[in-house]
Amino acid sequence: MLSEFAFVGVLIVFASLLPIAGLGFAWLVRPKKPNPIKKSTYECGLETIGGTWVQFRAQYYIFALMFVVFDVEAVFLLPWAVAYDQLPAYALIEAVIFIAILALALVYAWRKDALRWS
Amino acid sequence: MLTNQMVQILVFVILTIMTLGGGLGVVSSRNLFHSALFLVLSLVGVVGYYALLDAGFLAVVQLLIYVGAIAVLILFAIMLSRGLMARRQHQRNEQWWIAALVVLLVFVVLLVVLGQVDWPVADEQALLxxxxxxxxxxxxxxxxxxxxxxxxxxxxxxxxxxxxxxxxxx
Amino acid sequence: MEATISWLTTLIPQLPVPTARLIVYVVYSAILAFAAPVVLVVAYTYMERKVLARLQDRIGPNRAGPLGILQGLADAVKMLTKEDITPAKADRIVFNLAPMLAVVAAVLVFAVLPVAPGVIGTDLKVGILYVVAIGGLGELAALMAGWSSNNKFALIGAFRTVAQLVSYEIPIVLAIITVVLASGSMQLGAIVAAQDVPFLFTLPVAFLIFFVASIAEIGRCPFDLLEAESEIVAGFHTEYSGMKFAMFFIGEYMHLFSAAGIATALFLGGWRGPGAGEASILGVLLGFVYFLAKTTLLVFVMMWVRGTLFRIRIDHLLDFGWKFLVPVALFLLVAVAFVLKVPVLNSPTFRWLGMLAANGVVILVSLALVVLAARHSRSAALRGVAGVDG
Known part of the structure; x- marks a missing residue:
């Protein structure tokens, strides 16, 4: 009894070999002349001041959070979609309720300006 | 010749190393970002377990939600809340030896109890x-x-x- | 792949089936992991440069070899021989892992592409969801690259890249759910088999949503804010040079091909066409040719879009994703689900016509709402101006 993921396992092995082979070949072929100027951080030609950190913006986090919520919703809708033809008519109502509640979530986020980038 | 059984055991061992090693890495790494990446490794190990058990839907959902959404969320939180090479954090806890003892005891208890249960094994035909x-x-x-x-x-x-x-x- | 395996066992009778299976898997994996990326990247980069050049009324590469065909090779040699500069303060391990993850994620999608009748790496029962999940790995690669570069631009670029990827993954998944509704299965082989009429004609809105969101997922123009040199240098791969940069580049072009390939399988009928089928070698080859042709057509359209449209600003981009695509996709899902359950439509033709009608309703209502919203915001702005003046 072979898992249907067996091929994926084999492909992972070969797919990992590709970048290793590419990088290995490049390592053999390319010049290696490091100097401190080359190895400094790129800042359009200027020197960096201070450590590398970014102003905390809740905005980025909210987008990721919206994504989690809608991703989970989509995951629950998938078994419904696969079984849809065999399900009775009220399955449509159930799913509409499900989607409506989550559309409500989207509307809430929209109205509360959570989706604004600026 | 390499039998199906051997391949499954080999994959299981690799996945166990990934999952447990990842877990170990999370708690022992000194760099918070590396800890998060070890967590991702551990979660990917669980994806492998699901795939090995032929629970395809669960495997893919674990990858999609845990690795693709929740791990990204955790990484965002880490990246947004501290500088890159912030003070190397030493994860220390003076009472670690008490914790280790308790954990060992729980492990032994679980081992004994689980070994005595008569687990119903799913019929191969039913799984297929x-x-x-x-x-x-x-x-x-x-x-x-x-x-x-x-x-x-x-x-x-x-x-x-x-x-x-x-x-x-x- | 079963047909190939049984062919191999008839060819070499001493071979036990598991070994034959292993050999077929290994050969196909090697092709997918080594031959396909090289061929695809060389062919499509050349095609892109020529297409863009013609759109911009110039000739494109014509120095390297006849008609510039060897340009890809020249680029490859250049990438290989550039010095690999790792910034001094970068996190070496993660810095090296990120491009490898990007390439591995791009190759893994090929495992479920139905490239020809009977030729598919593994027809996973959750095929299409697997494709979406692998996309998540790409996000991780971007984050790892941005973080480990120890560069403000790279970090900001990584955040924006992930915000963009994440915002457009939901419309893609919703469009996919619509296709799953219509075909009743997540298996790509089954979806291709369900398309006696390609879903392009019965679910055009789903196709549009999927196509547009895919362009955003790949990070191409008009959604390429994050790589555009005038904007943020090179986004999360600012500090990468040489082969490592080439890895991201290869990953992007493979992602381009696989997105077009998935769109072909989902909406254009995959390898289907006159004469394609599993019956004979000719049928299989014909199917492969149809698949390649359709995919290349979609890739051409993507390049066409790149040469025609201007770049979208990040806030417009995110607004478009969350405030337009997601609601429309949800509306489409409900409409198609409704149509599929109406008891009158039992014959296949009526199903398709019904779905098409649902799509039409969705388009009309969405456009009406957008026009209303535009008028409302324009009149509000005008009132604001008039209020200031008088």
Missing amino acids: SPNVSVGQLGQVLLGPYMIPFEVISVLLLAALVGAIILARET
Whole structure:
């Protein structure tokens, strides 16, 4: 009894070999002349001041959070979609309720300006 | 010749190293970002377990949600809240030896108890049949488990509203 | 792949089936992991440069070899021989892992592409969801690259890249759910088999949503804010040079091909066409040719879009994703689900016509709402101006 993921396992092995082979070949072929100027951080030609950190913006986090919520919703809708033809008519109502509640979530986020980038 | 059984055991060992090693890396790494990446490794190990058990849907959902969404969320939180090479954190806890003792005791207890249970093993034939599928999951989800299905959406709504309220206060 | 395996066992009778299976898997994996990326990247980069050049009324590469065909080779040699500069303060391990993860994620999608009748790496029962999940790995690669570069531009670029990827993954998944509704299965082989009429004609809105969101997922123009040199240098791969940069580049072009390939399988009928089928070698080859032709057509359209449209600003981009695509996709899902359950439509033709009608309704209502919203915001702005003046 072979898992249907067996091929994926084999492909992972070969797919990992590709970048290793590419990088290995490049390592053999390319010049290696490091100097401190080359190895400094790129800042359009200027020197960096201070450590590398970014102003905390809740905005980025909210987008990721919206994504989690809608991703989970989509995951629950998938078994419904696969079984849809065999399900009775009220399955449509159930799913509409499900989607409506989550559309409500989207509307809430929209109205509360959570989706604004600026 | 390499039998199916041997391959499965080999894959299981590799996955165990990934999962447990990842877990170990999370708690022992000195760099917070590396800890998060070890967590991702551990989660990917679990994806492998699901795949090995032929629970394709669960494997892919674990990859999609845990690795693709929740791990990204965790990484965002880490990246947004501290500088890159912040003080190398030493994860220390003076009473670690008491914790280790308790953990060892729990492990022994679990081992003894689980070893004595007569686990019903699923019939190979039953696993191979196409009925164990996402379609069946769908039918169950919208049939007997209809209420939990709807409650889940309310839960997600509540989580989102709560998070937005918290974030708005910042 | 079963047909190939049984062919191999008839060819070499002493071979036990598991070994034959292993050999077929290994050969196909090697092709997918080594031959396909090289061929695809060389062919499509050349095609892109020529297409863009013609759109911009110039000739494109014509120095390296006849008609510039060897340009890809020249680029490859250049990438290989550039010095690999790792910034001094970068996190070496993660810095090296990120491009490898990007390439591995791009190759893994090929495992479920139905490139020809009977030729598919593994027809996973959750095929299409697997494709979406692998996309998540790409996000991780971007984050790892941005963080480990120890560069403000790279970090900001990584955040924006992930915000963009994440915002457009939901419309893609919703469009996919619509296709799953219509075909009743997540298996790509089954979806291709369900398309006696390609879903392009019965679910055009789903196709549009999927196509547009895919362009955003790949990070191409008009959604390429994050790589555009005038904007943020090179986004999360600012500090990468040489082969490592080439890895990201290869990953992007493979992602381009696989997105077009998935769109072909989902909406254009995959390898289907006159004469294609599993019956004979000719049928299989014909199917492969149809698949390649359709995919290349979609890739051409993507390049055409790149040469025609201007770049979208990040806030417009995110607005478009969350405030337009997601609601429209949800509306489409409900409409198609409704149509599929109406008891009158039992014959296949009526199903398709019904779905098409649902799509039409969705388009009309969405456009009406957008026009109304635009008028409302324009009149509000005008009132604001008039209020200031008088």
